[in-house]
Amino acid sequence: MVKYVRYFSFLIGIVLIFGYVEKTFAQDINLVATVDRNVLTLNDRLQLTLTINGTQDANPPSFPSIDGFTLLYGPKITAQTSIVNGVVSVSKGFTYVLQPTAKGKFVIGPSTVEYKGKVCTSSPINVEVVDTPQSSQSASPDLEKLVFVELSTDKNEAYIYEQVVLSFKFYFQKGLPISDIDYAAPATKNFMEEKLGDQRQYEEIRGGIAYSVLELRTALFPMVSGELAVSPARLKCNLVIQQRRQQDTPIDNLFNDAFFDDFFGRGQKRYPMERVTGAISLKVKPLPDQGKPKDFNGAVGSFNMDASIKTQHVKVGDPITLSMSVYGDGNIQTISEPLLVLNNEKDFKLYPAESSTQITNRDEVIRGRKVFSKVIEPQKTDLKFTPVIMFSFFDPRTGQYKTITKEPMPIVVEAGEQELPIQLTISGGNALLQKQQAQILIKDILPIMTNLSSLRNQGDSVYKNPFIIACLSFPAITVIASFFITRHKERLQTDIGYARNKRAHAIAKKRLAKAQFALFNNTPAEFYSSLSRAMADYLADKFNISAASASGDNVSVLLKQRGVGDDIAEDVSHCLTNFDYRRFSKDGGTKNEMDQSLKLAEQLITKLERQL
Template identity: 30%
Template sequence: SVSLDKESVVFGDSVLLTITARGISQAEPPQLPEIPDFEVRFAGSRQESFSSYTVAIQGRRVEQKTSGGGMMFDYEFIPKKKGVFNIPSFILTIAGRQYRTSEYSIEVVEANEAPEDIFLTFSADKNQVYLGEKILLTFKWYFNQNIQEYRINIPWLSGLKNFLVEDPQLDKSKRYQRLVINGNEEVIAEKKSEYYKGRQYAVVVFKKILTPMSTGEYTLEPAYLKCDAVTGYKRRQRDRFFNDFFGSDIDDFFGMGRKAITEAFSARSNSLSLMVRPLPEEGQPVSFSGAVGNFDFQVSVAPLKVKAGDPVTVTMKVSGHGNIEQIEIPQFPELPEFKGYEPETRVEAKQIGVESVGEKIFEKVLVPKKEGVYQIPPVSFSYFDSEKGRYQTITRGPFPVSVEKGLKPEKELTIVILPEGKEKKGEGIKFIKQDIRYIKTGLGVIRGEERLFYKSFVFWLWGFVPAPLIALGCFLFQRRKMRFKQDVGFARYRRAAKVASRELKSCEKLIKQVEPGNFYIEISKILNNYLADKLNCSTASMSVEVVDALRNKGIEEVVLKDVKDCYERCELVKFSKVTSNKQEMQRLLNTAKGLIAKLEKVL
């Protein structure tokens, strides 16, 4: 059966459609077709328990029967505009069987407009940006009267494409709380007092940082608010305030322990238009790798006088503000006179507004092979200055390095194999640094014929043990099954790795299709969901800051570093013509798989 919780709804609110399938204990949520004029979201499933009863005739038992039981699936229908709309009849498939629903009509009306003391605003620090340039979005909810119930819908926040969405760094001197949006999502918000057009309001504020991954024009739909505003009080009776977020001293101030009289209001914010411009192709340096902002570049080499075999460290430091986390190591030439090692990278930055301010340091170790005077050629770093609208290139070097003869030069082990009869002519095959595998001369321990297993005591013991073991196994299995149903946190914890592994396999399709944008978003989403399930918290609180939560659980610093590195690598999306290739995407996928395997051992 299919039912609606209401047939008339105010614009900005939603209708709950419930599908009930009786007589089944487990089933996957049915897929609904696209419904015109509505945005449809799956809101969860519930299970009804079965009941049993005995059929008796003239006092004699005839049979035992069961009734009830089944699954209920909830879907949220959010209207896109005002008017009278039909939900057409469609076919559902549940547990392998098909059902056809009835047609429903829903009226969407305009609610009482929010008074001047309840309204929403939605703003961006800039509406035109270059590819890779970050945008700071600010959502504000103003009110100066008591609120009893609320519901906020921000349609684009759940599935924004072509953007990376992240939370700004929190100011530790401020107090933050969680605000529920879109039914079950949570965001970190600040509650404060603010003046607007000469009036004082209580304001709920939260911010998001968007990093565009594709050029074009984008429109962010308005946010919707439905709330019950207090218009008066009656009877001196203490009333619980509507939720933890607003459950502070405001209730005492406005309510004074009296029962509130409420009236429903709705509000809608403005929409936002964003223009993402491509980085100019004209004048783009060869050394440019996606840095956008305003930076300085310094290079140092130490020591400049060494002995052969001793290390020389080349330190390249990029400092300034912009997308500093995404900056890649400047192009470094191959030096045949030196043996090079993979560079080490560290970031020392903090977030001020939308931008990261600080420095990123690359340290590359070179080991000279032999004595002589060599020159490390100039190193260049290029970035796009979004304020000036042009590319900038900074070049440092060259750097002379004097190499003296080492005390213990590296020796080469040479093994020469000469064919028979060629010893004096010096002809043969030459191998460098090869080990010799010797012929084994010992046979090891030789054992006699072992006793057949079916004649052993262990074999006959297993003939009697399985029965109680099977009974114990069934008991433990049923107990575990009930815990999965009753303890949501335990179920999330146990299924986290399996779900993450299945979703990581789906990322291989994105690698074959060479879709770096969707690939990086999917990897970050999988890691967020995995850690949220393991820690039994909302995915909205997942970010690099989760490292602190893992540290409190006693996770080793080596594993914490891997978590942070994986988050940072997910953000290393190239925002210029230089795009990620399949090898880089496959490397990140392998890193994510290895990280989850490590966390499974310690969480």
């Protein structure tokens, strides 16, 4: 019995899998005609591709009627299967190579294919054949048609705070290798921005040419009215074109193969290019004054509202959490709290609301939800309902203001515990007795001290103890010190200029120590070499330049730009020149002059360390 159950379950699984596959492969059947170019010369060849999308078992489509061209060979049949987000797409392509026979403008007629009783027809394509260029060299490709960019908005006019979709599209002819893409987004002054979804990638046919498209979309919310401009967007990339090479020898013929060209990158030419879109002008209209509700707070879009309470049975003074959720299309971040309409201000005690925002959809437009949690306290037992909730917004689709009203929600308010009155004085008796004595009237209330002179200090407060203060401050000081030490170490590893600046003084001291040792041994050449290197390397590290650039004239200019006095700058320049002269000349000077030079170098480095 178990065996049959397993067999039956296996059959059911097979049926479900085939049903899923059939559903997954379900795709509209269509026929698309594309060409690799729509302007060519008499020496060029035209590649025509007829693609059947949605199936791979259809018969070849009919060959279109074409004047001015002869068929060289074809069709070359290709099949393609792709899976995007779990959806399987299949297609079958038929590629023909044509040779133009005359100049002029021609039309590639429509092609047809029949599949399971359905006839699909492709669109005609306009092609132009021009004169052959006089240059015998191979003409460079028309990069303007191979790669271009566009910047657009979904509307030319909008209201202030209305959502506008900004779209940047990067077109490059299908199959072209593009590398090193660098995109600079347009400046959107006077707009709030929200990113719309991830980068989109799809194919689009223009003029019979198939392009791969990369699209970036952004939601803009204009914050002021008037004529607003979106600056151009820029894109830089490299286009890699495979160049044809001549075959000179049998060895060239052997290795001049596409496999070797692709493997070693031979015959490729990179075309660095930059594409700039046009600027966009958007007319932003102010919101109309006619019909504006009093409770309107600037919400623009299409919204709805839900409201609920957590409890209906409360006592006077007990809190009721009122949840108000506003959701829809628009700038969710800037939505203000809905209005509570009170019949009497003394009916409820209101507290400030807390809000949370959630963006629920970024695919086409910004959609989201903003939830307000507001605490209200009923002050009377005769209250039967919560306040009316109203939320007003402007709908740019209709150009009108709309108000959502949520009816009151029923509640039951009971009387709270009776509070006993507090008696602060004793009735009767003389005034002197009242000043000297205090009577405990209620057990929960302590007597008021009337004889303040009897109070005495019980000792210093614990928080004033220096040892306690030091113990409490130590963890915070340790954390702060660790933060700055870690940041200092990271910056030393990542910022070369910062590292050189911090280590310049320590390295200069080591160089001066070597000069001191050379002075002790009375070796002038080694002494002035160490002294010159100490000064030059110190200044090079401080200015983050090479040691060769730390010459007298350059250093003098750099020091003056940093605000160093002219006298110190001149002394430094003179020392560098003098040290280099002594270093390479036979006149090393006396030992006393060497000692004075060492002291001067130490003094100058000390002064520079204070000012740089």
